[in-house]
Amino acid sequence: xxxxxxxxxxxxxxxxxxxxxxxxxxxxxxxxxxxxxxxxxxxxxxxxxxxxxxxxxxxxxxxxxxxxxxxxxxxxxxxxxxxxxxxxxxxxxxxxxxxxxxxxxxxxxxxxxxxxxxxxxxxxxxxxxxxxxxxxxxxxxxxxxxxxxxxxxxxxxxxxxxxxxxxxxxxxxxxxxxxxxxxxxxxxxxxxxxxxxxxxxxxxxxxxxxxxxxxxxxxxxxxxxxxxxxxxxxxxxxxxxxxxxxxxxxxxxxxxxxxxxxxxxxxxxxxxxxxxxxxxxxxxxxxxxxxxxxxxxxxxxxxxxxxxxxxxxxxxxxxxxxxxxxxxxxxxxxxxxxxxxxxxxxxxxxxxxxxxxxxxxxxxxxxxxxxxxxxxxxxxxx
Amino acid sequence: xxxxxxxxxxxxxxxxxxxxxxxxxxxxxxxxxxxxxxxxxxxxxxxxxxxxxxxxxxxxxxxxxxxxxxxxxxxxxxxxxxxxxxxxxxxxxxxxxxxxxxxxxxxxxxxxxxxxxxxxxxxxxxxxxxxxxxxxxxxxxxxxxxxxxxxxxxxxxxxxxxxxxxxxxxxxxxxxxxxxxxxxxxxxxxxxxxxxxxxxxxxxxxxxxxxxxxxxxxxxxxxxxxxxxxxxxxxxxxxxxxxxxxxxxxxxxxxxxxxxxxxxxxxxxxxxxxxxxxxxxxxxxxxxxxxxxxxxxxxxxxxxxxxxxxxxxxxxxxxxxxxxxxxxxxxxxxxxxxxxxxxxxxxxxxxxxxxxxxxxxxxxxxxxxxxxxxxxxxxxxx
Ligand SMILES: [Mo]
Ligand SMILES: [Mo]
Numbered sequence: 001x002x003x004x005x006x007x008x009x010x011x012x013x014x015x016x017x018x019x020x021x022x023x024x025x026x027x028x029x030x031x032x033x034x035x036x037x038x039x040x041x042x043x044x045x046x047x048x049x050x051x052x053x054x055x056x057x058x059x060x061x062x063x064x065x066x067x068x069x070x071x072x073x074x075x076x077x078x079x080x081x082x083x084x085x086x087x088x089x090x091x092x093x094x095x096x097x098x099x100x101x102x103x104x105x106x107x108x109x110x111x112x113x114x115x116x117x118x119x120x121x122x123x124x125x126x127x128x129x130x131x132x133x134x135x136x137x138x139x140x141x142x143x144x145x146x147x148x149x150x151x152x153x154x155x156x157x158x159x160x161x162x163x164x165x166x167x168x169x170x171x172x173x174x175x176x177x178x179x180x181x182x183x184x185x186x187x188x189x190x191x192x193x194x195x196x197x198x199x200x201x202x203x204x205x206x207x208x209x210x211x212x213x214x215x216x217x218x219x220x221x222x223x224x225x226x227x228x229x230x231x232x233x234x235x236x237x238x239x240x241x242x243x244x245x246x247x248x249x250x251x252x253x254x255x256x257x258x259x260x261x262x263x264x265x266x267x268x269x270x271x272x273x274x275x276x277x278x279x280x281x282x283x284x285x286x287x288x289x290x291x292x293x294x295x296x297x298x299x300x301x302x303x304x305x306x307x308x309x310x311x312x313x314x315x316x317x318x319x320x321x322x323x324x325x326x327x328x329x330x331x332x333x334x335x336x337x338x339x340x341x342x343x344x345x346x347x348x349x350x351x352x353x354x355x356x357x358x359x360x361x362x363x364x365x366x367x368x369x370x371x372x373x374x375x376x377x378x379x380x381x382x
Numbered sequence: 383x384x385x386x387x388x389x390x391x392x393x394x395x396x397x398x399x400x401x402x403x404x405x406x407x408x409x410x411x412x413x414x415x416x417x418x419x420x421x422x423x424x425x426x427x428x429x430x431x432x433x434x435x436x437x438x439x440x441x442x443x444x445x446x447x448x449x450x451x452x453x454x455x456x457x458x459x460x461x462x463x464x465x466x467x468x469x470x471x472x473x474x475x476x477x478x479x480x481x482x483x484x485x486x487x488x489x490x491x492x493x494x495x496x497x498x499x500x501x502x503x504x505x506x507x508x509x510x511x512x513x514x515x516x517x518x519x520x521x522x523x524x525x526x527x528x529x530x531x532x533x534x535x536x537x538x539x540x541x542x543x544x545x546x547x548x549x550x551x552x553x554x555x556x557x558x559x560x561x562x563x564x565x566x567x568x569x570x571x572x573x574x575x576x577x578x579x580x581x582x583x584x585x586x587x588x589x590x591x592x593x594x595x596x597x598x599x600x601x602x603x604x605x606x607x608x609x610x611x612x613x614x615x616x617x618x619x620x621x622x623x624x625x626x627x628x629x630x631x632x633x634x635x636x637x638x639x640x641x642x643x644x645x646x647x648x649x650x651x652x653x654x655x656x657x658x659x660x661x662x663x664x665x666x667x668x669x670x671x672x673x674x675x676x677x678x679x680x681x682x683x684x685x686x687x688x689x690x691x692x693x694x695x696x697x698x699x700x701x702x703x704x705x706x707x708x709x710x711x712x713x714x715x716x717x718x719x720x721x722x723x724x725x726x727x728x729x730x731x732x733x734x735x736x737x738x739x740x741x742x743x744x745x746x747x748x749x750x751x752x753x754x755x756x757x758x759x760x761x762x763x764x
Contacts, residue, residue: 174701239734241689259734307743
């Protein structure tokens with residue numbers, strides 16, 4: 001084509017970082033990509049280079065020496081202007097947390113009816129060990145208390161669009177100030193400084209909550225009476241009835257997505273594969289929002305008529321703080337005489353919430369919250 | 383028949399209270415009954431006489447003057463022996479809470495395959511305004527703190543079986559000590575002393591949690607390293623895969639039910655009814671456990687092909703403390719030319735959890751957690 005090999009300085013994405021070639025790219029500008037299923041559950045903790053990447057804007061190139069995080073003070077208190085060294089002085093907290101994009105598995109919704117959004121398959125989810133300062137400690141230093149239980153903590157990224165509008169999102173103040181909710185201002189990801197694609201030098205990590213609130217390249221924190229006025233808080237990342245279309249949608253009628261519902265997917269075998277007869281190994285992940293633990297994964301080899309209980313691997317999670325996924329597997333005989341199998345998985349969390357059977361009744365115009373049973377069709381080698 | 387009109391003193395149920403004739407009785411001894419659908423959603427707060435009743439044992443007849451609640455003290459602290467007057471001295475707390483039996487809607491599971499349990503229809507759920515002392519205040523007075531985050535608070539009822547075994551259950555200490563969880567030792571129900579069937583003089587109310595933990599006729603509270611050893615905590619009120627039967631069940635493999643999943647049902651029209659053509663009004667209830675608010679109810683008149691959003695009535699619930707149900711209704715034209723309608727409802731909570739489409743994949747041997755879409759088939763008058 002007509003693309004110049006020299007750096008196009010008018011291209012705001014020209015300075016984006018290099019990415020791992022194994023990633024499946026859903027969008028180059030902004031960069032959005034997911035690991036392929038066979039890599040996704042190869043490790044309990046996802047290696048940084050293949051952690052799913054969801055960018056809304058060009059990746060800022062921030063100098064760690066001059067980086068400052070502004071924290072607006074409570075009435076009567078001074079605001080904070082924190083360097084990285086200042087942030088390191090807060091007690092360091094380390095937790096393993098799974099992040100999931102609200103649009104994970106959107107491609108299955110698209111098969112029902114067109115939606116607006118990136119074509120994520122099952123890989124818009126990954127797990128890392130995050131380390132940083134606790135948001136509650138930083139907010140306390142700025143004088144904030146839970147005086148208004150309905151207030152919100154607003155985050156602004158240092159990524160911005162050509163008009164200068166930054167990415168933004170918010171979470172309830174009650175969650176931000178609750179030490180048990182373990183909200184972090186993370187500066188490490190799996191023992192390394194955050195990669196640029198994941199928010200270098202500082203991002204928010206909100207365990208159990210949709211990825212969209214884990215603001216990257218964090219520049220500013222403030223406590224407000226209302227949710228962030230950001231487009232991504234108010235006009236996106238909300239769920240609606242399948243009957244709602246772009247002519248009738250009222251974004252104010254639905255709450256912003258915070259905690260996510262129970263989710264699972266099969267990473268092995270993959271759709272369309274041919275498996276050997278004899279025994280089949282089915283593998284996948286399962287996770288739920290809000291710190292709810294996955295207590296069981298059921299797998300069917302016959303399209304949902306009968307079910308077998310999978311073995312849960314990975315780390316047992318603490319009650320109320322089950323922030324990370326469980327990997328699971330099932331080894332089972334291939335039913336004899338079958339030329340194909342319809343494999344399904346469904347997870348149950350510790351509130352005994354389950355996934356819905358089918359995707360059409362949860363279809364929504366933005367294609368978010370796609371958590372129906374995951375189905376994989378395979379052929380059996382003769 | 384052969385029943386004697388004189389009091390049979392060998393019958394432990396002979397002293398049970400009189401009940402309201404509108405209740406649909408599922409079992410007389412012990413007494414278990416639910417209000418009919420048309421009464422269930424007539425009021426946002428269920429009148430005491432028709433509040434669903436789930437007794438496991440005969441109703442004790444307790445004297446309020448000699449009643450004592452024993453609270454085992456923390457190490458180094460004295461135990462408490464509280465009269466009703468002592469309990470009244472704690473700050474009085476009042477909240478509206480929906481209680482639901484784990485077996486609500488079990489009769490729909492029975493239609494798939496036999497289960498062990500009472501044949502509850504959609505009425506094993508009701509709402510009351512409860513008042514009493516906060517459990518966290520009483521535990522604090524007995525010296526308890528959240529020193530062991532994995533400990534449990536065990537409750538014993540004063541109801542017991544012929545061998546002297548009392549009803550018992552437990553909840554995590556973390557919930558019991560969290561003032562935001564609002565666990566009550568209730569002595570009032572809708573402004574009245576508790577009726578005998580609902581625990582006179584004192585019962586536990588655990589907002590957002592399955593009815594089985596709301597121990598009635600409360601006699602004893604202790605803090606233990608483990609869950610209650612009661613049959614009802616350890617060998618009942620747990621969920622299993624549909625593949626598990628009574629020969630293979632391992633009760634230790636599943637967590638006790640605490641928070642319940644999202645639920646809804648249609649109370650009007652009722653299954654088999656004939657409705658007028660023109661316009662139909664569909665009414666029902668929706669609720670979710672763990673303080674999660676119901677944010678939407680979808681109703682289908684065509685068996686799930688298309689959906690309309692119902693209007694939510696009743697009191698808007700606080701975030702994280704949505705303890706009570708929402709009643710809802712939809713007024714919609716009856717699709718012309720239809721001789722019958724398959725009406726369905728499904729609810730969404732604020733973690734965007736949804737109900738599963740069908741009941742067979744959530745079937746379990748005890749018939750608990752029956753929360754699939756509720757379906758009602760009606761005829762349209764010509
Ligand atoms: Mo996202
Ligand atoms: Mo129950």
